[in-house]
Amino acid sequence: MAAAKSIAVVISSTRPQRINPFVAGYVASVINSIPQTTAKVELLDLATLNLPLFNEPLVPGEVPADDPTPHYHYEYTRAWSSLVRKYDGFIFVTPQYNWSIPASLKNALDYVFHEWNGKPAAIVTYGFRGGVKAEPHLREILTGLRMVTVELTVALKIVKGEPGEREKQMEETWKKDGADEKIKTLFDSLLSHFEAKN
Structure with a gap:
């Protein structure tokens, strides 16, 4: 039996007061x-x-493609390179910042190149209107990194409120809107890219 594929659900925002870990955790x-x-x-x-x-x-694209990790100058880049190489696919869960993605996500993507190539990627956005403006920007970036993007996307609407109550309300809204089934379908689409290779 083939080994299980390793999929990372990426928490893309890095600011101290963020809802991203909750949203990604839900996904x-x-x-x-x-x-x-x-x-x-x-x-x-x-x-x-x-x-x-x-x-x-x-430039990350100019390091040797077969084993890029040891060719980076900084240890933190080598560590990030190794981590990206560990995963077979990615689900990026990102907020919308000024009609695009967070700088933290763009920066992390820019650090390496060959490590992303050929790997499937899915996109989940969130925001008060679902964060949908971030999706086309991220998709173009991932395509530029030669990733295979899943056509389906999921957009989750968030709300304001007190901690605890806010999360509860969002969960209820997402379930009511059929988010669970959309996420499952998104994941199935991601896995289908591995099946297509076999």
Whole structure:
């Protein structure tokens, strides 16, 4: 039997007061509720990386493609490269910042290149209107990194409110809007890219 694929659900925002971990956690929990043995899903929080603004001397696309990790100048880049290489696919859960994606996500994507190539990627956006303006920007970036993007997307609406009550209200709204089924369908589409390779 083939080894289970390793999928990262990426927490894209890094600001201290953020709802991103909750939203990404919800996405991961829905996926993990699916009875399946073909993929292992875990959260990847960009805030834990502490990557400075991109400052590698070499352009990432110019390092050797077969083993890029040791060719980066900084240890934090080598660590990030190794982490990206660990995963077979990605689900990016991102807010909309000024009609685009957070700088933290763009910066993390820019640090490496070959490590992303050929891997499937799905997009989940969120915001008071679903964060839909972020999706086309992120899709273009991922395509530029030669990732295989899932055509389907999921947009989750968030609300304001007191901690605890806010999360409860969002969960209720998402379930009412059929978000769970949309997330499951998105995940199935991501897995289908692996099946197409076999």
